[in-house]
Amino acid sequence: MEVLTAWAEGAAQVIDLGAVVLAVAASLDALIRAAVVFFRPHEMYRTIRWMLGRRLTLVLELLIASDIIRTAINPSWLQLGQLGATVVLRELINYTLNRDIKEAGSVKTEAATNLEK
Template sequence: MLRDVVDLLVRLVEAAGALIIFVGAAWAFGRFLRAGIRGGVGRQFNRIRLSLGRFLALGLEFQLAGDVLRTAIAPSFTEIGQLAAIAAIRTALNYFLGREIAEERAEIEREHRKEVDGSRAPEGPA
């Protein structure tokens, strides 16, 4: 009985994670296509990538939550070891994705500052 409930919860949580990743990928692809049609892919690329990274990070968190739930009913050390390996891989992916998101955010902020500084015309002698 408990095993069935936990199995159902694991499937729901993992399905939510997969759905989040799919929605993020579809959203980013749509934004990429719109930017391409408008001729602004270069300017929008980092923002689109940053948003996709956030969706991926959230989806991976849900996948990791499913792994944690699954360990509650893992009957053998072999299964626990396999789950630990999967959780470690997902945690590492999430860590590096988080770092990349931070780098993208910093790059976007630098570009924005350049645009703001470039739009301010220097005042000449009056």
């Protein structure tokens, strides 16, 4: 059982590390793109924000997965409560990010349709 616990904790740490690397890479990419288009039309910022939102949504899902793994190997009422609160907060953030992504996607589609006319 100790081997499985150690393996699961290691897996959770790898997932956490991967999520941090992805978050930093996504943020740096968005920062560089925003700097390049600083004096260009506003639509470019929506596209950058949309891309960043999609990537951060994946990061949040990975962080939830690592929290679930940790709680599975060390279940206590405190851990379960913290996991529940964390999941609720992250899912709320995830929901708003997804809503913004959909809105940005519909704006992009609408703009493309208007250009075709």
